Amino acid sequence: MQVDLIIRGATFPTAPGADALAVHCGVIRAVGNFSELQGLIGPGTDVLSLEGKAILPGFIDAHTHFVRVGLERTFYVDLSDAMSLDEALARLRQAAQERQGAWVVAQGWDESRWPERRLLERLDLDRAVPRQPCCAVRVDGHLVVCNTLALARCSLPEGELVDRGLGHLREEAAWELLEAILPDRTTLVEAIAAASRHAAEIGVTAAAEMSGKPEYVRAYLHALEEGKLKTRVFLYIPLEHLGEARALGLRRGFGGELLRVVGVKAYVDGSIGAHTAALSLPYRDQESRGTVLLDIESLARAWRKASHAELQVAVHAIGDRAIAAVLRAAKLAGISRYDRHRIEHLELPTEEHLERMEELGLVASMQPNFVVNWSGPGKLYEMRLGAERDSRIDPHALVLKHGIPLAFGSDGMPMGPLYGLSGAVSPPHEVQRVSLEDAIEAYTVGAAFSLFAEGELGELAPGKRADLVVLSADPRTTPLEEIRVEMSFLGGEVIFRR
Numbered sequence: 001m002q003v004d005l006i007i008r009g010a011t012f013p014t015a016p017g018a019d020a021l022a023v024h025c026g027v028i029r030a031v032g033n034f035s036e037l038q039g040l041i042g043p044g045t046d047v048l049s050l051e052g053k054a055i056l057p058g059f060i061d062a063h064t065h066f067v068r069v070g071l072e073r074t075f076y077v078d079l080s081d082a083m084s085l086d087e088a089l090a091r092l093r094q095a096a097q098e099r100q101g102a103w104v105v106a107q108g109w110d111e112s113r114w115p116e117r118r119l120l121e122r123l124d125l126d127r128a129v130p131r132q133p134c135c136a137v138r139v140d141g142h143l144v145v146c147n148t149l150a151l152a153r154c155s156l157p158e159g160e161l162v163d164r165g166l167g168h169l170r171e172e173a174a175w176e177l178l179e180a181i182l183p184d185r186t187t188l189v190e191a192i193a194a195a196s197r198h199a200a201e202i203g204v205t206a207a208a209e210m211s212g213k214p215e216y217v218r219a220y221l222h223a224l225e226e227g228k229l230k231t232r233v234f235l236y237i238p239l240e241h242l243g244e245a246r247a248l249g250l251r252r253g254f255g256g257e258l259l260r261v262v263g264v265k266a267y268v269d270g271s272i273g274a275h276t277a278a279l280s281l282p283y284r285d286q287e288s289r290g291t292v293l294l295d296i297e298s299l300a301r302a303w304r305k306a307s308h309a310e311l312q313v314a315v316h317a318i319g320d321r322a323i324a325a326v327l328r329a330a331k332l333a334g335i336s337r338y339d340r341h342r343i344e345h346l347e348l349p350t351e352e353h354l355e356r357m358e359e360l361g362l363v364a365s366m367q368p369n370f371v372v373n374w375s376g377p378g379k380l381y382e383m384r385l386g387a388e389r390d391s392r393i394d395p396h397a398l399v400l401k402h403g404i405p406l407a408f409g410s411d412g413m414p415m416g417p418l419y420g421l422s423g424a425v426s427p428p429h430e431v432q433r434v435s436l437e438d439a440i441e442a443y444t445v446g447a448a449f450s451l452f453a454e455g456e457l458g459e460l461a462p463g464k465r466a467d468l469v470v471l472s473a474d475p476r477t478t479p480l481e482e483i484r485v486e487m488s489f490l491g492g493e494v495i496f497r498r
């Protein structure tokens with residue numbers, strides 16, 4: 001037998017001892033020594049020598065917002081290099097003229113760099129963009145300023161997160177608005193194409209789209225048809241659409257090689273940054289404990305319905321009180337470990353929670369980049385929670401110790417496995433630390449398991465799809481920060497080459 005492609009000369013950190021890999025018809029046929037694989041070379045075989053490089057299975061981002069990542073790269077007006085408030089407004093004015101009648105969404109403004117030294121406000125935006133909705137995300141992502149037309153789309157009441165006078169929306173109020181802005185189909189398809197190109201550049205060959213709302217699903221289908229999707233996307237449908245999914249008989253696995261349904265996504269709390277993650281004890285810098293957004297009975301009921309429809313449930317739960325609520329709902333629903341239901345983020349579990357997760361067969365879907373971004377002395381988690389709680393946040397090591405399946409993802413903050421992995425390999429706190437081998441596993445085969453795809457993805461082994469990432473150096477001997485992605489393959493096809 002002859003094969004399409006042989007890669008030789010590289011190291012294979014997840015297949016120690018191997019120095020070559022054979023691919024045929026998009027599938028890995030053999031991994032081993034070049035001397036053993038030579039017999040597979042025929043006249044039509046490409047032989048690629050990658051001396052000094054390291055090859056891993058393509059990374060699988062188990063939790064991201066793929067369309068949003070794309071929109072950030074295509075649709076949003078970039079204000080990050082605007083050097084004054086007036087310059088920012090001039091750019092918005094121009095974008096409004098180019099996009100008559102459509103939303104103008106901007107990002108990246110930073111008043112600390114401006115001579116005016118003040119935040120953008122509703123009336124500024126009204127002056128620049130009077131006749132179409134316009135909003136602009138501050139550089140930190142935690143504040144969105146809206147003009148009057150955009151603000152009308154915000155359904156939340158005036159309060160800590162909403163200041164209608166200034167047109168300021170914070171945290172969840174900001175996310176809600178950004179999710180409500182629906183660009184047209186062409187824009188969404190282009191965003192998906194851009195997200196897919198970006199994913200290939202950072203070695204991500206498969207990703208879970210956690211906001212699989214109908215408009216996005218439609219855009220994905222168009223992107224697929226137009227050949228613009230070069231990433232395997234696994235869809236999570238918002239819980240409010242569970243009824244439609246069941247009515248259609250959708251189950252996990254519906255779809256194909258590049259786009260398929262896995263389950264539904266539910267929210268039980270918010271985020272630590274916004275003081276909305278549900279904690280058992282108050283925040284350090286505010287007299288509140290956050291809110292559990294979904295009562296246990298409703299969650300259990302939805303869980304039973306989803307399980308019956310063979311849809312996996314992925315539940316967002318960050319604070320210890322939210323995690324406890326999810327575990328009670330899981331028990332009440334009588335979930336089966338074979339359905340591999342997931343808890344998303346799982347930032348502040350106790351040992352007892354982890355014991356129960358193991359008993360129930362729940363999967364931990366975690367984002368090591370959160371550690372990089374926000375954990376450690378002087379950072380956001382310490383400010384919000386105090387040093388003690390910060391020291392036991394995102395406990396990847398305890399999750400593994402309890403035998404809980406671990407899947408890594410990014411939540412798109414930012415997407416980038418090499419960046420995220422260092423939050424698990426060299427974190428500020430011991431409970432966060434896992435071996436490089438375990439961290440890579442969580443970002444490949446662990447993520448695949450959480451998506452019911454470990455039979456085809458996540459490993460360099462015969463029979464698995466040839467989704468590969470070529471790194472500039474071996475992460476076992478070179479610090480992650482110094483490593484770049486050189487090439488990515490999807491089903492044996494080169495989708496990125498530096």
Ligand SMILES: [Zn+2]
Pocket residue numbers: 063064065210411
């Ligand atoms: Zn998310």
